[in-house]
Amino acid sequence: MSNLDDPFYKPGVRFISGNEAIAEGAIYAGCRFFAGYPITPSTEIAEELAIRLPLVDGVFLQMEDEIASIAAVLGGSLAGKKAMTATSGPGFSLMQENIGYGYMAEIPCVVVDVMRGGPSTGMPTGPSQSDVMQAKWGTHGDHPVIALSPATVQECFNETVRAFNFSEQFRLPVIILSDEIVSHMREKAVLPSLGELEIVNRPKPTEPPGEYKPYGFKYEWEIPPMAAFGDGYRFHVTGLAHDYTGFPSNLPKVIWQQLKHLHDKVMRNVEKIWRWEEFLLDDAEIVVVAYGSTARAAKEAIARERKRGVKVGMFRPITLWPFPEPVLASFIDRAKLAVVPELNLGQVKLTVERVAKGRVPVVSVAHGGEAFLPSLIVEAIRSRV
């Protein structure tokens, strides 16, 4: 599953949109299967891959709806391909059941949600960040989540590669939470040469078919190797609670162990998954917590306030889930105020409040329907000074 077969990949300085960068990142990471459904503002990802995937003998499918799209992606992954779909809020809602299937059956894949105004049809061409909690809690039952938040076109590329790597390493669907601004804007990105970034492939079984345990582990945080359909393993995949053989089980002890495994395989490896940016935090008394396109506006607000001598900085989570709480805590504990601007009514603010434990006041700044205004962040910073 190497990316070295793509003669149409152009490394170096490019001027492209976030969505194009996501498509390029996917191909770079070895994605050779895409199934999706058109929805603003994600459609360009599908359109770019419709052109590129056939050129590398990959599969591009436009399915009849989003539910079919994620289903086909999971099927393609079970047959051994790195697979992705891309959508926005309404499609992400439709996909929840099958994403849960991906968690339960431990199937690697990438789901891109380019967030737009919600709820419901909302604002198809307006940005939002209102699916953050949905990414964590959208599908029923207890399940792990890895969700990444790019804030630049460069990050759209890099985080897509990281998303594929995590999905292969930890055997689960990984979510990329972009937003309409980051996905549709154009800016400079430097695409790495083939072979420059590490590409991770799913662990394959070394034992022969008779001895293979599709969902076996010695310790709950271990990742079972993954065979592919058609390779002679004749194994069973189901969304029912199952034991290490993959066959359904009713035994509470066994089921509980499997659930803990789903959780532990991610949560015991958080330090490999966390990524964040620290902007002027060394002496910061005010910590702005922002992500995605809002972080770009926050940098402007911080620049203005720094000119006035205000000691303000930004903590930008790039990995949104699992949220890098202890890292945030280390900055908040030294601060006098946390400001959380979001293009939603306050979702990450809930995590920040929890981390702050009431010791540091948290001001949530909600905005929507357009790019976040730096002046609103400035206002919030000044409100408590």
Add this chain to the structure above:
Amino acid sequence: MAFPYEDYLRAEFMPHIWCAGCGHGIIMKALIRAIDSLKLDKNKVVIASGIGCASRLPGYVDFDTLHTTHGRALAFATGVKLARPELSIIVVSGDGDAIAIGGNHFLHACQRNIDMTLVIFNNFNYGMTGGQVSPSTPYSAFTTTTPYGNPNYQFDVLGISKAAGATYVARSTTYHARHLEKMILGAISHKGFSVVEVLEDCPIAYGRRNRMGTPAQMLKRWKEMCVTFDAMKKLPPWRVKDKIPIGLYHQEERPDFWEEYQETIRKAKEEVQREA
């Protein structure tokens, strides 16, 4: 020499969970006999299903098996097939799973003419959950959600399969076991999307609620009620009135989705060469 069903079973899970007299096991046997006749490599067969009693079948057979979400088996299977086109994919689905919640995927699998086989286990209700009405429940029949009689008319599975683009469409019953085997064999051998609707019995839920008698009595009904499509054409109308036709309803040869997609790949590469 008895037919070696056990070569194809995950015998450690038998007896299966289906009720006494349920038709699913009869269809499963016909499916196994068809696969055996075709001498398919067990390592290159994938059986996929959704949710329901019929959808429990994959767990019992010794292939790569995929038990998905309600109604979505065809979409998952489409992903498997296009990622590994050399595999033979058979989707087994109950009537509700295939044509109610799965309706959209059913239409588009037909339209795509993707090379796989769908066997619809039609027992006229949602059996797993206790016997609720489904799109194939006959008009005025009793189910737990139509306690006063079904106000809906039946979904025409064969007609819709053909209209949506399926290129092999057949029907049989659990009574006509050898005929069923033949229809399934034809479906699997056919290159393109094949639909086999199997009329069968749910004696415990649907059968009991409509006072249809023992499993054997229900089975024998199909003998009385069915004639072949050929017979329908040749016999006088009064002989075939109210009969249900079985057999091959429609077959045509048309490039399947993978063939068309290979053409897409060829055209893409050619275009890029020209521009280079």
Add this chain to the structure above:
Amino acid sequence: MAEVAEAPTKTKKKAVIKIKKEWCKSCDICVELCPKKVLEFRGRYPEAVRPEDCNLCLECELHCPDFAITVEESDE
């Protein structure tokens, strides 16, 4: 426990009928469908009480949903 029944000597084919009680659910299909009335319930499970009448039509085997009955030609 498998039940084995054999037919007596004649020019007619002999049938060996085996019933797997662990899998049989006593649904009665095999008993009712047999055109020669070879099978009858003996307690909870059917038995081949007249195996000599079996004509190897296989209706019972084809219609047993539980893989619990097999009919084959005897080697003798």
